Amino acid sequence: MRQAGRYMPEYRALREKYSLIEICKTPELALEVTLQPLKFGFDAAILFADILLLLEPMGAPFDFVKGQGPVVHEPIRTRAQIEKLRVCDPEEGLAYVLEAVRLIRSELDGKTPLIGFSGAPFTIASYLIEGGKSANYRLTKQMMWSEPEAWQMLMRKVSEVVRRYLRAQVEAGAQAVQLFDSWIGSLSPADYEAHVQPFVREILQDVMTLGVPVLHFGTITSTLLEAQRDAGGTVIGVDWRIPLDQAWNRIGHDYAIQGNMDPLLLCAPPEVAVARAREVMRLAAGRPGHIFNLGHGIIPQTPPDTVKAVIEAVHAYTHEG
Amino acid sequence: MRQAGRYMPEYRALREKYSLIEICKTPELALEVTLQPLKFGFDAAILFADILLLLEPMGAPFDFVKGQGPVVHEPIRTRAQIEKLRVCDPEEGLAYVLEAVRLIRSELDGKTPLIGFSGAPFTIASYLIEGGKSANYRLTKQMMWSEPEAWQMLMRKVSEVVRRYLRAQVEAGAQAVQLFDSWIGSLSPADYEAHVQPFVREILQDVMTLGVPVLHFGTITSTLLEAQRDAGGTVIGVDWRIPLDQAWNRIGHDYAIQGNMDPLLLCAPPEVAVARAREVMRLAAGRPGHIFNLGHGIIPQTPPDTVKAVIEAVHAYTHEG
Secondary structure, eight states: OOSSSSTTHHHHHHHSOOOHHHHHHHHHHOOOHGGGGGGGGOOEEEEOOOOTHHHHHHOEEEEEEETEEEEEEEOOOHHHHHOOOOOOHHHHHHHHHHHHHHHHHHTTTTTEEEEEEEOOOOHHHHHHSSOOOSSOOOHHHHHHHHHHHHHHHHHHHHHHHHHHHHHHHHHHTEEEEHHHTTGGHHHGGHHHHTTHHHHHHHHHHHHHGGGGOOOOOOOOOSTTHHHHHHHOOOOEEETTTSSSSHHHHHHHHSSSSEEEGGGGGGGGGGHHHHHHHHHHHHHHHTTTTTTEEEEEEEOTTTOOOHHHHHHHHHHHHHHHO | OOOSSSSSHHHHHHHHHHHHHHHHHHHHHHHHHHGGGGGOOOOSOOOOOOOTTTTHHHHHEEEETTTTEESSSSSOOSSSHHHHOOOOHHHHHTHHHHHHHHHHHHTTTTTTTTEEEEHHHHHHHHHHOOOSOOSOOHHHHHHHOHHHHHHHHHHHHHHHHHHHHHHHHHTTTTEEEEEEETTTTSOHHHHHHTTTTTHHHHHHHGGGOSOOOOEESSSSSSTTTHHHHHHHHHHOOTTSSSHHHHHHHHOOOSEEEEEOOOOGGGGGGGHHHHHHHHHHHHHOOOOOOEEEEEOOOOOTOOOHHHHHHHHHHHHHHHHHH
């Protein structure tokens, strides 16, 4: 879960020379940043990329603006704009990501598996429509409720790009892929099922045929877990708002589960973080199919030593068990 | 739920002459704004005030800064600062609110009941510690996990002020009171139960002895409902992330329930908003003890006509039923 990043001095040093986008677009730099956190002992490497990279080849370029986050130059709010969006081929518009995947795989081969990822259609659509982050997804929900045909056209286009993109990452060598539907927790279960789930299902049912683990992640999903599972994925990612055992019982033990420590705990005293990591492990009860992780992204203020302490504690717990 | 406010032209006109704080501090203006939305046919009036008013008499003054929201001049981050916070008497530091309650009651008497409210200790503490809104409550959670004694001292002081404040509102004439724990959804159930619930319980168990309905509200609470109910309140407020019938089954039908339409639906076409309001009513199934409401605050961009249409639809449904 956003393993690499602003909490690591090595990453910050690199970011003084290159923008985030430059790192993503330069396979050698993406490789370097992908490998940085492995010194902590993670069991897998996560491709360094950004969920919004696909906006540019779709015809909706954006920039990261300091203090604001991503800003889409021309937010997508009309049917005419949606019609113009390109259902791009990742081999063209996102070739640099696939090149990074190949490079990282050749570097890691035989040691650590590589996880690729993409943003999910609702989350991507919300950035396209709002033009950036949103507190309430007003314009996104308005399109969803007011212009169902435009909404479906947008979701279909984004979904097809996401499907091709995840497929291409696996074909380039990613040994697992994750779909990040980070903002679905803003929706009622009825809206998720009516306006989002069908598109996620189309992506995941296809990607699952590739035979690699497919992780399906969201936040604030305590009432969406069954619907997420039914949409697809072999591993369901859950956040800290639900005890891991309850979540797993609801999803079903035929599925793997990923989670679910509050990422802010990494800013607590290390002994508190370690105790709470052990509590997550205790709730997983040694069942096969639990991937220990945070419930959402690691924050920049996280002390790297606490990350290391938690990873060691998780490994130690596994060996005790 | 924030009935009055920026979606009403009458309110915006008044705000051109007075700041939000000035309106809160002038009982005649608070009366005027409290009455404004009643033209839509609401079944109760909600006191116009702000959950942060108690910060000033506690010794932590703040301002509303345009584009930023509330900004506490000196955020509370040390034990020494917590020691200095005053457990004020509402009759002194918040006399203007109590005066507004008396004025509104004398104006409304025999017609519409008046609901008072306060922010809950976690929500208030988060503003005190962060100094304003927060995306991740890092400093709040850090104090909670790193300095349990400081945290408890802060929560005890805030809770005692909140308890006195709600009591004073009822004594001044409020016919029901609501406790807003808007941000508890950022906590895991374990953290809520360990670090927040005991303080909420002390407030609510006392206020419930006054014999008025006590509404206990939060958002993103799908996994906290039982713990919230056990802390107290005669009515539990729920947001749109859980179907109303599921929430009510979990809370138990001995309790009343308030909710739970997505407030963004008021920005959808009126026929969509009305259909979804009727769906909430259908899930309530005509049981006594359902208070139709939004799942969180009404947003400024809401068209007043849609508010009116939804209220009419809810009343019509009740009469059909």
